[in-house]
Amino acid sequence: MNAPPAFSKQALASALRAILPAECLVEDKESQRPFECDGLSLYRELPLLVALPETVEQVQAIMQCCHRLQVPVVARGSGTGLCAGAMPHPEGVLLGLSKLNAIMEIDPQARTARVQPGVTNLSISEAVAPHGLYYGPDPSSQIACSIGGNVAENSGGVHCLKYGLTVHNLLSVEMITAQGERVELGSSGLDSPGYDLMALVTGSEGLLGVVTAVTVKLLPLPEVARVVMAGFDSVRAAGDAVGAVIAAGIIPAGLEMMDALAVQAAEDFAHAGYPRDAQAVLLCELDGTEQEVDQHIAAVERIFTEGGATTLRVSASDAERALLWKGRKSAFPAVGRMSPDYYCMDGTIPRSQVSHVLEEISRLSTKYQLRCANVFHAGDGNLHPLIMFDGGCAEQVARAEQFGAEILELSVAVGGCITGEHGVGLEKLAQMESQFSIAELHQFEDIKHAFDPALTLNPGKGIPILKRCQEYRALPRKHQHG
Template sequence: MGHIESLPSSATRKPDDAALVAALRNVLPHAAVLTETEARRPYESDGLSAYRQQPQVVVLPANEAEVQAVLQVCHRLGVAVVARGHGTGLSGGAMPNERGVLMSLARLNRILEIDAHARTARVQPGVRNLAISEAVAPQGLYYAPDPSSQIACSIGGNVAENSGGVHCLKYGLTVHNLVKVRALLIDGTVIEVGADAPDAAGFDLLALLTGSEGLLAVVTEVTVRLLPRPRTVQALLASFDDVERAGQAVANIIAAGIIPAGLEMMDGPATRAAEAFVHANYPVDAEALLICESDGTAEEVADETARMRAVLEAAGATEVRFSRDEAERLKFWAGRKAAFPAVGRLAPDYYCIDGTIPRRTLGSVLNWMYARAEALGVQVVNVFHAGDGNLHPLLLFDAAKAGDFARTEVLANEILAKCVEVGGTITGEHGVGVEKIDAMCVQFNAAELGIFLGVKAAFDPDGLMNPGKAVPVLHRCAELGRMHVHHGALPHPDLPRF
């Protein structure tokens, strides 16, 4: 989605390490080890294509034993390994390591067990997110987290990134919808974290692995929690002539004791772009549009939508529309779901930012952002998960114009710093990956980063799993001048810096 082509490409690939390839061929079928440049090319980036790198070698294990064998080879030879699902990530978390192995888990794509009575499904990491809900639909169940890439993204990738979606406010993130994960440590040790029981013995390693961006272990099986599909779903479309009022309406809905299934905002430019693209019958003169969704029993939905309408009108909505049937509800969503490609028609390139802020600051942060964008000469369009305060500003630019991306990056960094300043975070759901590694130095001090590094070392002492991602090495922050060193001492001075 983020099309940034103007970044310099990384160093050229090192020649094949014959010993590595031979060791991998020893444990995998010939066709599962890719060394040709053309064969490796599809793996050189994830959804954030600005960050590209050819790996030394690509491997395609087909089962857990093969994954284990690959890890044991990497461990023995001291080679970096990057696990990858379906490559839809938006932070460069699956960008290969030039000296390492890129391990695709796409072939581990079987649904192993559906337990409708216990409302769980046990699947391999390469199973697509949406495929789970499709498989359990006949039992009236579904898997709630629905990242926008859900038709393509893998559940293993969802675990690595703790993916969100448009229904997080009511149904939680990936971490809230997992039961159990089976994973391998770098030396091939099998661990099972979480439990079919409501809790597991010992520390909550399931929470620790979720969102660890492939730095701690490689997931080989995921047991997800399934929910009964609500009988009734209805959406409301509310127009506002001012983003600040729309932001206040979001806070008022929550303060009124309502937890909508979805609560999304599009600003004026996003609304007009979406309308031009999919003709969702959006009010094009609105400066902000809210899509509020309610689900549950018929009685619950009737009660909740009536209360939402009252709050929206009291907050100054210029128009509130109810979806009259399923077709109209889907039409309300069609524009929101097509907003990114619609915005993509406004400029040759755009950069999608991901940060979270407290809901009550929505209006003021958006207005601040418009002012900064204007000052820097960057066009910004906002379409985002308002209920969670999870912003996704789209910064438009033209990679072919000198200086255009540089201005965009300046604004991107200012937006992330603003998120931290108002009490939020540099990433709500896309992850840190390679993209936001420097922004981590803004959000965390040396002691906190030292703890991350210590946890990393507890799982992967040699730093072989997905090196260079998610957690910056301490001297990187120090060089950026962003690290707060307490009493002049670095924490954990004995730790390896990877």
């Protein structure tokens, strides 16, 4: 297996030409350029070939061809991922699934929809809205990100605490195996015979198979949703207020925190009316029936006031609710305006640790001489520090990466994990060893072998390459920074 590839690019291209129409195969470097990275552009690589199949049969034929030739395959949806999980393999095929974008079936009585992997997250909710339904998980990139990518990363969003992650909102997935077989995991019911392979495949970052169809569960659109915005003069007070909401038996639909720098950036960008002098701002959304939301809004207002809120505002209309959320949802681009580049981290921490972790991040910010704004899915403990740097300066890039690595290690040290929703990809491979023991990593490797004995599916991502697995074809160690 360590021998040079047994195929040439020309042989591969001619095999794929027999499967795909000419316009579905991208062979020249310049046309391949848009596929060189996902949303984490620090890591770039060009593949041998880009294949853009239009049917599941073509996907299957490509997989069979790559299996025969032992060619690495990296699946890609919309390319909005943030861990370089969809970065191409230099000796492999980049399998773009964006042309598989049909909503195949909506069953309102069963509250399900069957869709192809390239369908965007938001378009599912839009298509089922006439039936009074929607799809729960809503990553910030939902306008662009694809459901296939959501399955690969087990994506979350701001509504996870109440409505769960992708894995909680699927009924079945159709997958093409590494050997090119077509298999359905899950079923039309809530249980399936044998092992829950669908749960295992969800979040597996394209290492176990290529998803070609997804049946999602749908939820009834809530009658009403309102948001409470509150400013606090310390992160600790805001964190305690979050704990008090949960302790009162209320599960908000969304519960978000922003620190002072994020608040200022978001306010400059969106003019949502956030208090610029606050050290932390909370957004707490309640949804349900009118009676329930009225009852919970009153309770949350009381809790925030007693918790020392310096500002308090409740949305009186859907337009005002949208405005209050606009700031939070545009926090990433808002921070992007403050700096040539930013690096988004994704650790999850026990909520009680938030003030400690933010103090540590502030100390690291001084140490690395880089600013960092923090947005926090406070309901579920998922923290997104946004480290600001200049990508044109190699030395700053290195500092930003070290800063990020320390934040992830800190997340693990306080009882959390290195990634809540963005995935490991290529980016967090080094930190896997701070979260998992060698025995645990070996078990992951054995699972990989069970599904992909030749190790051709997205090799070099998700789980670190251990010595035990000599034949694992490693990626080049150096990546271009850009």
